[in-house]
Amino acid sequence: MDRKGRELSETVWTRMDRKAAAIIELTMRQLRHRISTWVVLGVGVLLMVLLLAFYVDSVRESFDPIDNDGDSFDEDGDGYPMGQERKYGTPDWDAEQYPGASVFVPESDIDWNDRDRSMYGNKSWEGTAFFEASWIDYDYTGNWWDSHVDWNQQGGEPELTDCSDWELEEILYTNACDFGDGDGDGLTTYFVSGKWKGEGTATVPDSYYLSWGHWTERTYIEPDPPEMYINEDGIDCFDGLILRGVDWEESRVDCPSEFRLSGSHGFDNDGDCLSLNEGNGDDDNRNGIECDVQWFATNGVVTGIEADYLVDEDPDEQEYIGELGHRTFVIAVGKMAFVILLGLFIPMFLSLGLVRDETENGTLHLLLSKPIHRAEFIIYRLIGYLAISGSYVIALSLVVGLISSILGPGEGIIRLADLPVWIGIGAATVLVLAAYGSMFNAMGLISPKYGVYLCIVFGIWEFMMGSFSILNPNWSIASVSISHWALQMIDAVVLLAWPDTIQWAEMDSAFEIDSGLSVFWQPPVHTLGTASAGVALLNSLLVLLVVTVAWIFIAKSVFSRREIM
């Protein structure tokens, strides 16, 4: 007890909050007064602006859709894309036949067995017959391979061979000969073989065949825009559910996990598959569902994709590349820009001299002549540094997150599902700042003179291990680094916030979209065999905290024993 009746023991560790607040505040003000702080934080902001600019650029450009099965092309030049011609059943190689063009409607025929071998009418005929014509449509012509009769019309009447010179068997298909007006009724009878159109009486000789019908009126059908046949099908479980009678809007909300990988996906959005087989559609892959895509997966890996005929087996680029690109951007920025770059450089500039600089500046004596334990001092300094760098990183991650989620694909104005990912990125970076901060601070204390070189060596190690961890998180040596665990944390948070990321990553590689998602993201490794993202998250969190505390402890041991001249 001193003269004022205070317990000495009470006076050191008591009122820690006030002392902490004072040192934290002092540290923050000191950092604010240093140019290097503003330079490194400014460079961070610049980096993010640059990355966002790249993102805006890619949002504008890269979503150009690709027609995977080519049915948006108008092969025959009739103005209708192939997909639309398939739906209307017109051939895509014939410019004359297109949706809405006049179509031949067969009516009846006289075949070899028919007794009644005469037919009167104004028809389009095909076959072989004696035709007593009251009118012939000489304009009803076509290409020679279409079997149209060539009437050799010169002026008014056709110039045909006199049939008397011909044996009937010698009349070639697509030819006709003139019998003249045999019965004197003013109507000429021709012997015709091929296709022709006209009004009159057709008499079919025995063992010959004639069929007839009429051409429909031509109707105008609006050609579909080619784009309609480009993104014809977004392969996803939502589409697949339509076939099971589940409402579209409702089923878009979430993708049930059992449909995520293996199962029936996709739907023939443009209907060109469903128009086959008299409207029953096609089931090429024989899974019992018409016009779908069957996914085969083993142990969560897509091993095969079989699509029914005319169902585009490729994803909707607009939706898929957009979504994949967005996620890749978020993950890549979170890992490379936040954890590796900001996570390394901010502590290198701000934390190396947290305690060391006080010694070098000669101001440490001011602080150490106060009733504060040296360990307390280290902790408060680190908290002060974290208060500045951490709030900066969190604010930056939220701003970048907000901007990218406004620009990013999706139905809402902002993508709310991104928020937990960005919070996770911010939190992982703050933990990295804490771990590196305590480590670099300790190095500054261990070797005030050469600590900076130690930090550079460690920084290079961390950078390399971080890069390896992105490419191959299973590589065990990489786990002897702080960055590895922070990157694992982001992997885990991504999986928790966007549970379908595994599916996206599989599709990315299955469809060779090359968005980079499977490069920058892989499922978290350290799940202790549970394959649970939550376990991986806790695991990484714990490792980062333990590392931080361990380095604080090392710094404390060094600092407590140091004699300060």
Next chain:
Amino acid sequence: MTTENQNPPAVLIDQVSKWYGQIIGINDLSLAIDGGVTGILGPNGAGKSTLFKLMMGRIKPSQGSVRLFGVDPWTNTSPYRRVGYVSESEKLYEWMTALDFVTTLARLHGMTREEATERSAHVLEFVGLSDVMHKELGKFSKGMRQRVKIAHALVHDPDLIILDEPLHGCDPLARTSIMSVIREMGKQGKTILVSSHILEEIERITEQIVILHNGRLLALGNLHAIRDLLDKHPHRILINCEDPRSLASLFISEDPVFGVRFPRDGQLEIQTNNLSAAHSVLPSIVVKSNQKITSIENPDDNLDSLLGYLIKEGN
């Protein structure tokens, strides 16, 4: 002198040695200080700062024990609740205002911001800086900086105040002001340690002194007692005047003066065995001589000659 004492002394140094490699900083020093103003006197390198650093837990004694209020400051910082320390370091947070600076450090004692601000303003007024307390420290003169350092050491109303060369580099005005502050604190019953390598400075502050030399305790006690000893050994008084010879004739008849010399033109050296007695007759002789005296110097009345004397006595 035991640590089990209910009220251990403010400072207890027990057979402490501290060496840096081959160099000895403090050599087998034992000291107990409690109450009053004590001057720690010694030439540069005598171990004054080392002694203070040992007390402030900055360095660890190689041998022996240091106790502040019965607690080892190397392992426990709790005594600093009751200690104010003005270090020899000139470094402050230049970008802070004086009030800001003292307040920030006061909060490290666990004061609230309001309490700290109030007391800092008060203590800055005490050291005479109330009108500049909102100015940045970077713009402060040396004397003002010293007073800011004293203010920060006083802000928590400590029982023990340690001042390492508080007058070093200050202008005369600042010296006077700082000395009066120290004397004032002494009157308040605090234990104060002031180090200096200038005898005259310490003399103006306190009579209780500790003299260190080469890390050893050379003398301890009342400055006047020591000075009386010193007076007994031959002293010189140098007087610059118009006519040294006529002045010498007046001095030679005086009792404490046993010899005169004329080291230079216009200069008289008086040799005496009793400095204070010589000084007491000096004014009347000067008046009697009716000469213009340009200066009176006491070349032997400094720490070096005191040390030289003490070392000789010791031998």
